[in-house]
Amino acid sequence: MNIGEAARTSGMSAKMIRHYEGIGLLRASARTLAGYRQYGERDVHWLRFIRRARELGFSLAQIRQLLSLWDDPERSSADVKRLADAHIADLDARIAALAGMRATLVSLAHACRGDERPDCPILQDLAGPHPARQRCPSQS
Protein backbone atom coordinates (compact mmCIF):
# COMPACT_ATOMS: atom_id res chain seq x y z
CA MET A 1 0.00 0.00 0.00
CA ASN A 2 1.02 3.61 -0.55
CA ILE A 3 1.97 6.01 2.18
CA GLY A 4 -1.47 7.61 2.26
CA GLU A 5 -3.21 4.36 3.04
CA ALA A 6 -0.55 3.42 5.56
CA ALA A 7 -1.13 6.77 7.21
CA ARG A 8 -4.88 6.26 7.29
CA THR A 9 -4.73 2.76 8.68
CA SER A 10 -2.05 3.53 11.24
CA GLY A 11 -3.56 6.80 12.37
CA MET A 12 -0.66 9.11 11.69
CA SER A 13 0.06 11.56 8.90
CA ALA A 14 2.07 10.69 5.84
CA LYS A 15 4.26 13.62 6.76
CA MET A 16 5.19 11.96 10.02
CA ILE A 17 5.86 8.60 8.41
CA ARG A 18 8.40 10.22 6.11
CA HIS A 19 9.86 12.08 9.05
CA TYR A 20 10.19 8.96 11.17
CA GLU A 21 11.90 7.24 8.30
CA GLY A 22 14.24 10.21 7.98
CA ILE A 23 15.31 10.08 11.61
CA GLY A 24 15.71 6.32 11.54
CA LEU A 25 12.76 5.39 13.69
CA LEU A 26 11.48 3.35 10.76
CA ARG A 27 13.41 1.22 8.33
CA ALA A 28 13.28 2.74 4.87
CA SER A 29 10.40 1.10 3.07
CA ALA A 30 10.47 -0.59 -0.28
CA ARG A 31 9.82 1.65 -3.27
CA THR A 32 8.04 1.26 -6.54
CA LEU A 33 9.89 2.04 -9.75
CA ALA A 34 8.49 5.54 -9.59
CA GLY A 35 9.84 5.99 -6.07
CA TYR A 36 6.57 5.58 -4.19
CA ARG A 37 6.98 4.09 -0.72
CA GLN A 38 5.29 0.72 -0.27
CA TYR A 39 4.08 -0.59 3.06
CA GLY A 40 2.78 -3.92 4.30
CA GLU A 41 0.90 -5.14 7.35
CA ARG A 42 4.09 -5.43 9.32
CA ASP A 43 4.96 -1.78 8.70
CA VAL A 44 1.49 -0.66 9.70
CA HIS A 45 1.85 -2.64 12.88
CA TRP A 46 5.13 -0.86 13.57
CA LEU A 47 3.52 2.51 12.87
CA ARG A 48 0.66 1.79 15.19
CA PHE A 49 3.11 0.92 17.94
CA ILE A 50 4.72 4.32 17.51
CA ARG A 51 1.39 6.08 17.50
CA ARG A 52 0.26 4.34 20.67
CA ALA A 53 3.50 5.20 22.40
CA ARG A 54 3.13 8.84 21.34
CA GLU A 55 -0.38 8.83 22.76
CA LEU A 56 1.12 7.79 26.06
CA GLY A 57 3.50 10.73 25.88
CA PHE A 58 6.75 8.90 25.22
CA SER A 59 9.37 10.94 23.43
CA LEU A 60 10.70 9.72 20.13
CA ALA A 61 13.98 8.87 21.86
CA GLN A 62 12.12 6.66 24.32
CA ILE A 63 10.08 5.15 21.52
CA ARG A 64 13.29 4.27 19.76
CA GLN A 65 14.27 2.26 22.83
CA LEU A 66 10.82 0.73 23.16
CA LEU A 67 10.91 -0.36 19.55
CA SER A 68 14.27 -2.02 19.92
CA LEU A 69 13.02 -3.82 23.01
CA TRP A 70 9.89 -4.85 21.18
CA ASP A 71 12.03 -6.20 18.41
CA ASP A 72 14.30 -8.11 20.76
CA PRO A 73 13.07 -11.55 21.87
CA GLU A 74 15.85 -11.62 24.46
CA ARG A 75 14.61 -8.49 26.21
CA SER A 76 13.84 -8.49 29.90
CA SER A 77 10.58 -6.95 30.96
CA ALA A 78 12.56 -5.08 33.63
CA ASP A 79 14.07 -2.92 30.89
CA VAL A 80 10.64 -2.05 29.58
CA LYS A 81 9.34 -1.33 33.03
CA ARG A 82 12.30 0.90 33.77
CA LEU A 83 11.45 3.01 30.73
CA ALA A 84 7.82 3.20 31.75
CA ASP A 85 8.65 4.12 35.32
CA ALA A 86 10.99 6.87 34.18
CA HIS A 87 8.25 8.23 32.00
CA ILE A 88 5.76 8.10 34.83
CA ALA A 89 8.16 10.10 36.98
CA ASP A 90 8.51 12.62 34.19
CA LEU A 91 4.74 12.89 33.84
CA ASP A 92 4.47 13.39 37.58
CA ALA A 93 6.95 16.23 37.49
CA ARG A 94 5.15 17.92 34.63
CA ILE A 95 1.77 17.47 36.26
CA ALA A 96 3.10 18.91 39.51
CA ALA A 97 4.54 21.92 37.70
CA LEU A 98 1.28 22.62 35.90
CA ALA A 99 -0.75 22.05 39.06
CA GLY A 100 1.42 24.56 40.90
CA MET A 101 0.82 27.19 38.23
CA ARG A 102 -2.84 26.39 38.28
CA ALA A 103 -3.12 26.78 42.05
CA THR A 104 -1.41 30.16 42.01
CA LEU A 105 -3.52 31.38 39.14
CA VAL A 106 -6.75 30.17 40.65
CA SER A 107 -6.09 32.00 43.89
CA LEU A 108 -5.17 35.16 42.02
CA ALA A 109 -8.17 34.95 39.73
CA HIS A 110 -10.37 34.31 42.72
CA ALA A 111 -9.18 37.55 44.28
CA CYS A 112 -9.81 39.51 41.09
CA ARG A 113 -13.23 41.06 40.93
CA GLY A 114 -13.31 40.97 37.14
CA ASP A 115 -15.26 44.16 36.68
CA GLU A 116 -14.51 47.27 34.67
CA ARG A 117 -12.22 48.81 37.24
CA PRO A 118 -8.49 48.58 36.62
CA ASP A 119 -7.42 47.24 40.02
CA CYS A 120 -6.33 43.65 39.62
CA PRO A 121 -4.42 41.41 42.00
CA ILE A 122 -3.30 39.29 39.06
CA LEU A 123 -1.36 42.14 37.54
CA GLN A 124 -0.17 43.20 40.96
CA ASP A 125 1.28 39.78 41.53
CA LEU A 126 2.95 39.69 38.15
CA ALA A 127 4.38 43.14 38.72
CA GLY A 128 6.12 41.78 41.75
CA PRO A 129 6.02 42.62 45.43
CA HIS A 130 9.67 43.50 45.75
CA PRO A 131 10.70 46.37 43.56
CA ALA A 132 9.10 49.73 43.16
CA ARG A 133 5.36 49.83 42.63
CA GLN A 134 3.95 49.09 39.22
CA ARG A 135 3.76 51.97 36.82
CA CYS A 136 6.70 53.53 38.56
CA PRO A 137 7.90 56.80 37.09
CA SER A 138 11.12 56.52 35.16
CA GLN A 139 13.96 56.90 37.53
CA SER A 140 17.39 56.31 36.10
Added chain:
Amino acid sequence: MNIGEAARTSGMSAKMIRHYEGIGLLRASARTLAGYRQYGERDVHWLRFIRRARELGFSLAQIRQLLSLWDDPERSSADVKRLADAHIADLDARIAALAGMRATLVSLAHACRGDERPDCPILQDLAGPHPARQRCPSQS
Protein backbone atom coordinates in the same frame (compact mmCIF):
# COMPACT_ATOMS: atom_id res chain seq x y z
CA MET B 1 23.17 48.95 33.26
CA ASN B 2 24.33 46.49 30.63
CA ILE B 3 22.34 43.52 29.45
CA GLY B 4 24.22 41.11 31.68
CA GLU B 5 23.31 42.95 34.83
CA ALA B 6 19.74 43.39 33.64
CA ALA B 7 19.62 39.66 33.08
CA ARG B 8 21.00 38.93 36.52
CA THR B 9 18.68 41.28 38.35
CA SER B 10 15.59 40.27 36.39
CA GLY B 11 16.28 36.56 36.52
CA MET B 12 16.31 35.82 32.83
CA SER B 13 19.12 35.24 30.39
CA ALA B 14 20.63 37.97 28.24
CA LYS B 15 19.79 35.76 25.32
CA MET B 16 16.10 35.94 26.14
CA ILE B 17 16.18 39.70 26.64
CA ARG B 18 17.53 40.14 23.13
CA HIS B 19 14.99 37.67 21.83
CA TYR B 20 12.08 39.42 23.51
CA GLU B 21 13.28 42.69 22.04
CA GLY B 22 13.48 41.04 18.64
CA ILE B 23 9.89 39.82 18.74
CA GLY B 24 8.63 43.13 20.05
CA LEU B 25 7.75 42.05 23.57
CA LEU B 26 10.15 44.71 24.79
CA ARG B 27 10.76 48.18 23.51
CA ALA B 28 14.23 48.43 22.00
CA SER B 29 16.50 49.75 24.70
CA ALA B 30 18.83 52.71 24.53
CA ARG B 31 22.33 51.99 23.30
CA THR B 32 25.76 53.28 24.16
CA LEU B 33 27.97 54.63 21.38
CA ALA B 34 29.50 51.18 21.07
CA GLY B 35 26.07 49.65 20.61
CA TYR B 36 25.68 48.16 24.07
CA ARG B 37 22.09 47.95 25.29
CA GLN B 38 21.38 50.06 28.36
CA TYR B 39 18.66 49.28 30.85
CA GLY B 40 17.12 51.11 33.79
CA GLU B 41 14.95 50.16 36.71
CA ARG B 42 11.81 50.46 34.64
CA ASP B 43 13.13 47.97 32.12
CA VAL B 44 14.11 45.50 34.83
CA HIS B 45 10.63 45.82 36.25
CA TRP B 46 9.18 45.01 32.86
CA LEU B 47 11.49 42.02 32.52
CA ARG B 48 10.52 40.71 35.90
CA PHE B 49 6.87 40.94 34.93
CA ILE B 50 7.59 38.78 31.90
CA ARG B 51 9.59 36.27 33.89
CA ARG B 52 6.88 35.95 36.49
CA ALA B 53 4.22 35.44 33.83
CA ARG B 54 6.38 32.76 32.21
CA GLU B 55 6.66 31.05 35.57
CA LEU B 56 2.89 30.86 35.63
CA GLY B 57 2.96 29.24 32.22
CA PHE B 58 1.56 32.07 30.14
CA SER B 59 2.60 31.96 26.51
CA LEU B 60 4.47 34.89 25.05
CA ALA B 61 1.35 35.82 23.10
CA GLN B 62 -0.64 35.98 26.33
CA ILE B 63 2.15 37.88 28.03
CA ARG B 64 2.01 40.40 25.24
CA GLN B 65 -1.63 41.00 26.10
CA LEU B 66 -0.93 41.07 29.82
CA LEU B 67 1.78 43.66 29.29
CA SER B 68 -0.48 45.90 27.29
CA LEU B 69 -3.14 45.61 29.98
CA TRP B 70 -0.55 46.34 32.63
CA ASP B 71 0.46 49.41 30.71
CA ASP B 72 -3.08 50.63 30.26
CA PRO B 73 -4.55 52.63 33.12
CA GLU B 74 -7.96 52.33 31.45
CA ARG B 75 -7.98 48.55 31.55
CA SER B 76 -10.78 46.63 33.18
CA SER B 77 -9.82 43.87 35.55
CA ALA B 78 -12.36 41.69 33.71
CA ASP B 79 -10.01 41.59 30.74
CA VAL B 80 -7.18 40.40 32.92
CA LYS B 81 -9.33 37.84 34.58
CA ARG B 82 -10.53 36.56 31.24
CA LEU B 83 -6.95 35.90 30.21
CA ALA B 84 -6.21 34.17 33.48
CA ASP B 85 -9.31 32.02 33.27
CA ALA B 86 -8.50 30.96 29.75
CA HIS B 87 -5.06 29.99 30.88
CA ILE B 88 -6.45 28.02 33.80
CA ALA B 89 -8.69 26.11 31.41
CA ASP B 90 -5.68 25.39 29.23
CA LEU B 91 -3.71 24.15 32.21
CA ASP B 92 -6.61 21.96 33.19
CA ALA B 93 -6.71 20.39 29.77
CA ARG B 94 -2.99 19.73 29.79
CA ILE B 95 -3.09 18.30 33.31
CA ALA B 96 -5.97 16.04 32.35
CA ALA B 97 -4.12 14.79 29.28
CA LEU B 98 -0.99 14.03 31.28
CA ALA B 99 -2.99 12.43 34.07
CA GLY B 100 -4.70 10.18 31.55
CA MET B 101 -1.36 9.02 30.18
CA ARG B 102 -0.10 8.51 33.69
CA ALA B 103 -3.06 6.41 34.73
CA THR B 104 -2.71 4.13 31.73
CA LEU B 105 1.01 3.76 32.23
CA VAL B 106 0.72 3.10 35.91
CA SER B 107 -1.74 0.30 35.35
CA LEU B 108 0.43 -1.21 32.64
CA ALA B 109 3.59 -0.90 34.70
CA HIS B 110 1.78 -2.40 37.65
CA ALA B 111 0.93 -5.45 35.57
CA CYS B 112 4.52 -5.81 34.37
CA ARG B 113 6.58 -8.07 36.56
CA GLY B 114 9.81 -6.32 35.66
CA ASP B 115 12.03 -9.37 35.77
CA GLU B 116 14.39 -10.86 33.22
CA ARG B 117 11.70 -12.58 31.22
CA PRO B 118 10.56 -10.95 27.96
CA ASP B 119 6.80 -11.06 28.55
CA CYS B 120 5.59 -7.56 29.13
CA PRO B 121 2.05 -6.18 29.14
CA ILE B 122 3.43 -2.73 28.39
CA LEU B 123 4.79 -3.83 25.05
CA GLN B 124 1.71 -5.94 24.46
CA ASP B 125 -0.46 -2.90 24.92
CA LEU B 126 1.66 -0.77 22.61
CA ALA B 127 1.76 -3.49 20.00
CA GLY B 128 -1.77 -4.64 19.89
CA PRO B 129 -5.18 -3.21 19.24
CA HIS B 130 -6.48 -2.54 22.68
CA PRO B 131 -10.24 -2.11 22.31
CA ALA B 132 -10.71 -1.14 25.94
CA ARG B 133 -9.00 2.19 25.50
CA GLN B 134 -8.55 2.46 21.77
CA ARG B 135 -10.25 5.64 20.66
CA CYS B 136 -9.91 5.24 16.91
CA PRO B 137 -10.48 1.70 15.78
CA SER B 138 -9.54 2.56 12.22
CA GLN B 139 -9.25 0.28 9.24
CA SER B 140 -11.61 -2.24 7.74
Added chain:
DNA sequence: CTTGACTCTCCCATGATGGAAAGGTTTACG
Protein backbone atom coordinates in the same frame (compact mmCIF):
# COMPACT_ATOMS: atom_id res chain seq x y z
C1' DC C 1 -5.50 13.16 -23.37
C1' DT C 2 -7.04 15.39 -19.56
C1' DT C 3 -8.19 15.67 -14.91
C1' DG C 4 -7.74 14.89 -10.23
C1' DA C 5 -5.80 12.43 -6.61
C1' DC C 6 -1.76 10.93 -5.08
C1' DT C 7 3.27 11.04 -4.30
C1' DC C 8 8.08 12.77 -4.34
C1' DT C 9 11.79 16.06 -2.26
C1' DC C 10 13.07 20.32 -0.23
C1' DC C 11 12.43 24.40 2.42
C1' DC C 12 10.26 26.99 6.07
C1' DA C 13 7.45 27.67 10.35
C1' DT C 14 6.04 26.97 15.03
C1' DG C 15 7.55 28.20 20.79
C1' DA C 16 10.89 29.07 23.91
C1' DT C 17 15.30 28.47 24.71
C1' DG C 18 20.25 27.52 24.33
C1' DG C 19 24.86 27.23 22.00
C1' DA C 20 28.58 28.74 19.34
C1' DA C 21 31.25 31.48 16.13
C1' DA C 22 33.59 35.71 14.92
C1' DG C 23 34.34 40.06 16.10
C1' DG C 24 34.26 44.70 18.85
C1' DT C 25 34.52 47.06 23.74
C1' DT C 26 35.55 47.86 28.36
C1' DT C 27 37.93 47.11 32.50
C1' DA C 28 41.35 45.60 35.64
C1' DC C 29 45.92 44.53 36.56
C1' DG C 30 50.87 44.13 36.08
Added chain:
DNA sequence: CGTAAACCTTTCCATCATGGGAGAGTCAAG
Protein backbone atom coordinates in the same frame (compact mmCIF):
# COMPACT_ATOMS: atom_id res chain seq x y z
C1' DC D 1 50.92 51.34 28.26
C1' DG D 2 49.85 46.54 27.01
C1' DT D 3 47.29 42.73 27.44
C1' DA D 4 44.05 39.45 29.00
C1' DA D 5 39.64 38.60 30.88
C1' DA D 6 35.10 39.61 30.83
C1' DC D 7 31.86 41.66 28.59
C1' DC D 8 29.03 42.91 24.47
C1' DT D 9 27.43 42.60 19.42
C1' DT D 10 25.14 39.98 15.37
C1' DT D 11 24.14 35.79 12.92
C1' DC D 12 23.43 31.14 12.33
C1' DC D 13 22.17 26.58 14.04
C1' DA D 14 19.89 23.20 17.32
C1' DT D 15 16.26 21.41 20.00
C1' DC D 16 11.12 18.51 19.71
C1' DA D 17 7.31 17.05 17.07
C1' DT D 18 4.58 18.57 13.74
C1' DG D 19 2.47 21.06 9.85
C1' DG D 20 2.34 23.81 5.45
C1' DG D 21 3.50 24.69 0.96
C1' DA D 22 5.99 24.78 -3.61
C1' DG D 23 7.17 22.52 -7.73
C1' DA D 24 7.42 18.39 -10.05
C1' DG D 25 6.44 13.62 -11.14
C1' DT D 26 2.97 9.45 -11.23
C1' DC D 27 -1.16 6.90 -11.57
C1' DA D 28 -5.95 5.71 -12.52
C1' DA D 29 -10.29 6.76 -14.43
C1' DG D 30 -13.13 9.07 -17.76
